[in-house]
Amino acid sequence: MNNRIPKIYRAVLAGISLSVFLFALFPAAVKASSVVYISLIDASDPFYSNDSTQLDKQWYLAKTHIPEAWDYTRGSSNVIVAIVDTGIHASHRELSDGRVIAGFNTITNADIPAGNSSDDNGHGTAVAGVIGAIANNQQGIAGINWNISLMPIKAVGPDGVGEISAVAAGIIWATDHGANIINLSLGGTTFGNDNALSSAISYAYARNVLLIAAAGNDSRQQGINLDREPVYPVCGDNGQNMVLGVAATDINDRKADFSDYGTACIDISAPGSRILTTGYLPSTPSDNILIYASGTSLAVPVVSGIAALIKAANPNISNAEMHKRLTVSADDIYPLNQNSCGGTSCNGFLGSGRVNAQAALTPQPIIENSLVREASSGNIYLVSNSVKRLVTGFVFNQRGFIASSIINEVNGQLQNFAAGTPLPPLEGTxxxxxxxxxxYVVNQELIRPLTYLVFVSRGFSFADVKTISAEELSLLIPGDWYWPPDGTLVLVEGDPTVFVMDQQVRRPVTFFVFQQRRLSFSRVVKVSLSDFSHVPVPPDAYWLSPLNGTLLKSDSEPTVYLVEGGVKHPLSYTTFVARYYSFRNIKTLPQVEVNVIAPGEAL
Structure with missing residues (x-):
């Protein structure tokens, strides 16, 4: 197996042969104007254009709606895009403000200090300019990201040839040093799906890195079907869509002649023909060159640049979510490509369509019961009834929420919703x-502490108790102590009075009521005074009443009472007779027991 990246994509730039998945220039572009010296430019970003038909300027920005996306964000230096390539000419005027951070040379196993030039070919510099050339600086072009950190990973030599092991090592180094996105504008058909490369891709993907790779440029100038002749790393997604594959399109949204295509390896398309970007020519080194270049190598940084904007606007977004955001928002170009793939329709072979930055950055609407990740904190909120409620990790998992259903806040959307109490765990947890x-038990959206009495009387089990962090517990709203269930009999140590739980409060029980209700001392739970102090007290001083329908009188006065609704109603003789009551059914109780029954209106 050949484990070197073959020099398979060639082009001519002002008479200079370039390689590595490189720029395949339009024949008409091979002229002096293919090299532009920034020193001749005196206007602010004169090659920037918001006109998608201006082939000699940055037409691809307007074509992919990047200027509209800048309304949401122009990038962030906190976002790191690693460019695994030939290095970056960091002293280029469009890259020299510190945006080229420290990187690594996997060929020599040496660090690349921040701001040091490392490109001896020019390919990596061209890629870097598309992603992040300095914008609005009165010269040259505008990168997709006005603010960005570009990490040079030199894995390819000056001849455009590199070891697959160097590329794999570069992916791992970039991942370990904070890269959010890895741009892979390289590859080939001859080295196969290398194990080291496959492992590196899995390593990066598992650590939330978005890998974006080129479809490749076919030397036959018509593109090959990657389903039949796979190219790596674009096809090295380990069967789990770990790599975002990019095909190239032209100014008319047609597949570029040279671009490979396929249903399995290609996820999206992007402009890759006559792309104006930063240049570096080793034979005539300079810090102020712009070039026109073509190739899937240039389509990849268009997507990487837009992905970096998404990451800047949504710092906590996952790689899978970025992948989804890019693909679902792409523009349909299949009607324009009915004979562009080997002379037949490209339907399904160019991914989801041509990338659209504005659509990818446009905030998704927050609808009722949406789960939304706050951009500043990463916290998840449930939005319902115009209120946002914090969802902790435990609650998220317990309630069966799905990560893929989370939408990311953009432009402070959550500020439009009032803050509610955190969403509690399920009732009874x-x-x-x-x-x-x-x-604690979750009751009525509050967490209520439990005494041993309550724990036992409600039949709870320690096996069902969930342990969560102190921080997470502190976010939940505390309530009063939970009460025993109605009917629980309680005896306080050192006190002969028996209490019964009735309508969630404790009430003392007289001997008559104890017998009438057929209560049993075997069911009495003895508790400490401390535990008893947490049992809810009734709002009045009355004891548990006799059963409804009970007729009673005291042993010291003749008034007969009827118990209804837990209260005693004095009965007139007329009512007594009208209801056919019998004197033999009247229970005579000590006056003190009659006094503790709540009074009601006379009947």
Missing amino acids: LLKRADDPTV
Whole structure:
């Protein structure tokens, strides 16, 4: 197996042969105007254009709606795009403000200090300019990102040839040093799906890095079907869509003649023909060259640049979410490509369409019951009834929420919603902290501490108690102590009075009521005074009443009472007779027991 990146894509730029998946210039562009010296330019970014038909300027920005996307963000230096390539000419005037950060040379196994030039071919510099050439500086072009950190990973030599192991090592180094996006404008058909490369891709993907790779340029100038002749790394997604594959299009949204295509390896398309970008010519080194270049190598940084804008606007977005955001928002170009893939229709072979930055950056509407990730904190909120409620990690998992359903906040959307209480765990959930034995139950969206009495009387089990962090528990709203269930009999140590839970409060029980309700001392739970102090107290001083329908009188006065609704109603003789009551059914109780029954209106 050949483990070197073959020099398979060639082009001519002002008489200079270039390689590495490189620029395949239009024949008409091979002239002096293919090299532009910035020193001749005196206007602010004179080659910037918001006209997608201006072939001699940055037509690809307007074509992909990047100027409109700048309304949402112009990038961030906190976003790191690693360019695994030939290096970057960091002293280029369009790259020399510190945006080229420290990188690594996997060929020599040496660090590349921040701001140091490392390109001895020119390919990596061209890629870097598309992603992040300095904008609005009165010279040259405008990169897709006005603010960005570009990480040079030199894995390809001056001749455009590199070891696959060097590329794999570069992916791992970039991942370990904070890269959010890895641009892979390289590859080939002859080295196969290398194990080291496959492992590196899996390593990066598992660490939330978005890998974006070129489809490749076919030397036959018609493109090859990658489903039949796979190219790597674009096809090296390990069967899990770990790599975002990019095909190239022209100014008319047609597949570029040279671009490869396929259903399995290509996810999206982007402009890759006559792309104006930063240049570096080793034979005539200069810091102020712009070039026109073509190739899938140039389509990849268009997508990488837009991905970096998405990351800047959504710092906590995942690689999978970026992948989805890019692909679902692409423009349909298939009607324009009915005979562009080997003379037949390209339907399904150019991914989801041509990338659209504006659509990818446009905030998704927050609808009822949406899960939204806050851009500044990464916190997840449930939006409902115009209120946002924090969702903790435990609650997210317990309630069965799905990560793919989360939308990312853009431009402070969540500020439009009032802050509500955090979303609690499910009703009845038992919780505790690792460092505290207190057990809580979720009741009416509050967490209520439990006494041993309540825990036992409600039949709870320690096996059902969930341990969460103190921080997460502190976010939940505390409530009063939870109460025993109605009917629970309680005896306080040192006190002979028996209490019964009735309508969520404790009430003392007289001997008559104890017997009438057929209560049993075997069911009485003895508790400490401390535990008993947490049992809810009734709003009045009355005891548990006899059963409804009970007729009673005291042993010291003749008034007969009827118990209804938990209160005693004095009965007139007329009512007594009218209801056919019998004197033999009247229970005579001590006056003190009659006094503790709540009074009601006379009947």
